[in-house]
Amino acid sequence: MTAGPAISRRRLLAGGLAAGAGFAVGGLGGFGVARESQAADPQTVVEPFYGVHQAGIATAAQERIQFAAFDVLTSKRDELQALLRSWTSAAALMATGKPVGDPAGDPNAPPIDTGEALELGPARLTLTFGFGPSLFAGPGPDRFGLAALRPAALADLPPFAHDELDPTISDGDLCVQACAEDPQVAFHAIRDLARIGRGTVAIRWAQLGFGRTSSTTAAQATPRNLLGFLDGTNNVHGDDQPTMDANIWVAAGDDPPWMRAGTYLVARRIRMRIEAWDRDSRGDQEATIGRHKVSGAPLGGVNERDTVDLAALGPDGKPVIPMAAHIRLAAPATNGGIRILRRGYSFTDGIDSLTGQLDGGLFFACFQRDPRTGFVPVQTRLAASDALNEYIVHVGSGLFAVPPGIAEGGYIGQTLFG
Amino acid sequence: MTAGPAISRRRLLAGGLAAGAGFAVGGLGGFGVARESQAADPQTVVEPFYGVHQAGIATAAQERIQFAAFDVLTSKRDELQALLRSWTSAAALMATGKPVGDPAGDPNAPPIDTGEALELGPARLTLTFGFGPSLFAGPGPDRFGLAALRPAALADLPPFAHDELDPTISDGDLCVQACAEDPQVAFHAIRDLARIGRGTVAIRWAQLGFGRTSSTTAAQATPRNLLGFLDGTNNVHGDDQPTMDANIWVAAGDDPPWMRAGTYLVARRIRMRIEAWDRDSRGDQEATIGRHKVSGAPLGGVNERDTVDLAALGPDGKPVIPMAAHIRLAAPATNGGIRILRRGYSFTDGIDSLTGQLDGGLFFACFQRDPRTGFVPVQTRLAASDALNEYIVHVGSGLFAVPPGIAEGGYIGQTLFG
Numbered sequence: 001m002t003a004g005p006a007i008s009r010r011r012l013l014a015g016g017l018a019a020g021a022g023f024a025v026g027g028l029g030g031f032g033v034a035r036e037s038q039a040a041d042p043q044t045v046v047e048p049f050y051g052v053h054q055a056g057i058a059t060a061a062q063e064r065i066q067f068a069a070f071d072v073l074t075s076k077r078d079e080l081q082a083l084l085r086s087w088t089s090a091a092a093l094m095a096t097g098k099p100v101g102d103p104a105g106d107p108n109a110p111p112i113d114t115g116e117a118l119e120l121g122p123a124r125l126t127l128t129f130g131f132g133p134s135l136f137a138g139p140g141p142d143r144f145g146l147a148a149l150r151p152a153a154l155a156d157l158p159p160f161a162h163d164e165l166d167p168t169i170s171d172g173d174l175c176v177q178a179c180a181e182d183p184q185v186a187f188h189a190i191r192d193l194a195r196i197g198r199g200t201v202a203i204r205w206a207q208l209g210f211g212r213t214s215s216t217t218a219a220q221a222t223p224r225n226l227l228g229f230l231d232g233t234n235n236v237h238g239d240d241q242p243t244m245d246a247n248i249w250v251a252a253g254d255d256p257p258w259m260r261a262g263t264y265l266v267a268r269r270i271r272m273r274i275e276a277w278d279r280d281s282r283g284d285q286e287a288t289i290g291r292h293k294v295s296g297a298p299l300g301g302v303n304e305r306d307t308v309d310l311a312a313l314g315p316d317g318k319p320v321i322p323m324a325a326h327i328r329l330a331a332p333a334t335n336g337g338i339r340i341l342r343r344g345y346s347f348t349d350g351i352d353s354l355t356g357q358l359d360g361g362l363f364f365a366c367f368q369r370d371p372r373t374g375f376v377p378v379q380t381r382l383a384a385s386d387a388l389n390e391y392i393v394h395v396g397s398g399l400f401a402v403p404p405g406i407a408e409g410g411y412i413g414q415t416l417f418g
Numbered sequence: 419m420t421a422g423p424a425i426s427r428r429r430l431l432a433g434g435l436a437a438g439a440g441f442a443v444g445g446l447g448g449f450g451v452a453r454e455s456q457a458a459d460p461q462t463v464v465e466p467f468y469g470v471h472q473a474g475i476a477t478a479a480q481e482r483i484q485f486a487a488f489d490v491l492t493s494k495r496d497e498l499q500a501l502l503r504s505w506t507s508a509a510a511l512m513a514t515g516k517p518v519g520d521p522a523g524d525p526n527a528p529p530i531d532t533g534e535a536l537e538l539g540p541a542r543l544t545l546t547f548g549f550g551p552s553l554f555a556g557p558g559p560d561r562f563g564l565a566a567l568r569p570a571a572l573a574d575l576p577p578f579a580h581d582e583l584d585p586t587i588s589d590g591d592l593c594v595q596a597c598a599e600d601p602q603v604a605f606h607a608i609r610d611l612a613r614i615g616r617g618t619v620a621i622r623w624a625q626l627g628f629g630r631t632s633s634t635t636a637a638q639a640t641p642r643n644l645l646g647f648l649d650g651t652n653n654v655h656g657d658d659q660p661t662m663d664a665n666i667w668v669a670a671g672d673d674p675p676w677m678r679a680g681t682y683l684v685a686r687r688i689r690m691r692i693e694a695w696d697r698d699s700r701g702d703q704e705a706t707i708g709r710h711k712v713s714g715a716p717l718g719g720v721n722e723r724d725t726v727d728l729a730a731l732g733p734d735g736k737p738v739i740p741m742a743a744h745i746r747l748a749a750p751a752t753n754g755g756i757r758i759l760r761r762g763y764s765f766t767d768g769i770d771s772l773t774g775q776l777d778g779g780l781f782f783a784c785f786q787r788d789p790r791t792g793f794v795p796v797q798t799r800l801a802a803s804d805a806l807n808e809y810i811v812h813v814g815s816g817l818f819a820v821p822p823g824i825a826e827g828g829y830i831g832q833t834l835f836g
Binding site for chain 2: 104105108115169182183191194198202203206228275278281286356
């Protein structure tokens, strides 16, 4: 056997940790370096925390995610604000690879940082915070005084055909999306935010995603989902500013003002019926998706990025891309030009004890300027007709308003509290 | 945002895939290259599949694991042998980064490879196969005619104090440990082995582990577990041949002969009571483990690898390392010099719906020459007295005989069938 190259990443930073002092790696400089050299160790790269928009949306999709939705336990508005301030400070530290506090402080107190990410570096960690519809409502009459500020775009998602939603893995007052190149860095971030929020919030549900299924820049290669197909070939790219401004970011003229430069997140836990899919023929799989399995080319094409020609007919006079094919129904052209930014991850949580089948699939997350013209019409169409419905089922769902980013000194969600 | 360095790994191989032809990367040569250069992309490194011992034991621990235990559905010995032959062929292909068959073959048949790892490379994948006690028994009288060949060392594990084992995530006729630098490569391997075995085997339980908690060579830095402590500082190293031969590998003189050069695996799913641990003071955490949190040094020491002095007394006349400290009770010196090779991984599977707490912890796996003198006495002592028991609970358990490795042309478990 060999020591293996993977070792380097954990060693790299081990020497840089002065006990209790944390460590700084790269800073914003690391960002520029990464652009220059593809060989930079991703564990050392910092994604900027502060900015006009929150990180983790336009950011090139990292390899791993730990997502969590929280219930708020307090009804006191100032405690909620204090939590958001604390979370902001902690998030800014963790984004640079620092612990949230001295892990070797007072021996008579719990460690301020839980420690499992101490030597792992920033690993491109981004933390993206969102507010669920329930934050703007009871229990009781408008507990936080926020009801009047609920965005119209944060309308409850309608029920979709075939949904089998489990309320224990759906919804939430708050959400945090932690994405990183290292799953332990992402897990650590959620755990420490939960620890910081103890008594004020409790995790309602959480999902680990082990592999990205989206590219969010033109430079990223398209990954494969657990159907074995390339996913997200025509995704919105975070570095495509006009498309982001038109489709993803809440604009200056949109209401409410506190959401400007923010966006809306829809998350869906989509179980795949993997065993059934694996028994399906390649031809039927390709007709179901509308693409070739290995090349990723649209049916009728040769290369992944060939134009999707929805009008093309075969020699038999039938559409080359079937009417029920997933890519036809999901295409912007079928949906009035609507574009959403997908940022999904594959997951597996062992075996479903009811069915004896693998509990795995796609943790789908998408960002958009308005879910009422984004996810909702697309999913309505897919739920009604998508050939893929034979092989998938939506079992969890969340909707969140993602407030704008902040400058140093601010806190996430500050515009909501005015 | 930036395209980020992580992109390189998925791009690296994308160009090398001729449709339907699979691809070969590195071969055994990649192994040697990795030893020379720590900068090699771990996605491209091949671990040898063939050898005296199975891979994935002495191999430098990879970052990720997908483990699965299987029930055998057939009672026909020749079908079991045929399965092991098929699994061997598939494993040998996947270990070199190749698909298990042409993913663009007959469009009227299911794809021979499910495809989600096509561009990901070998990623140091190892597949390690084991036989559970139930393979040597019924249902019915000795279904495979193997009862007489059951190793005495494969004695059922005794019940341990505080065990809360769930039978749905315990035991199994067969097991496969898939370790890799990429979780999707590990997941793909288990999925395709399950697909190949359909009708003959069914997955009984499965566990994804997102971060290694063991070093298994001297060159690997010690990782942290979810307690935030360095774990496995004094682990057996796979490249320490005398220790491996004395403690881990079944020796030439051991019975039964078919297990020679094999080993025994004990796997335990250990839930951590993370929220309770995170409320504990640093001093108490350190007394519980017997080490300092940040440095990893044994209490009374300064550096991680300082000698663990179990006899040292403090100024108060009490042991510096408390009598109930985890490292004291687990130390070889406390257990008659017994050494086991630990190869554990951190896991999280969301929220425990009963308690609302994080379902996370340590997927503990260890290898040894004989569990009756390895895991069993150590765990008996830990279960009785370990201060850590306040914060952990064993909820899943598996015991497996891991047969020797094979030369090309052989199949895993061949010595069992004579």
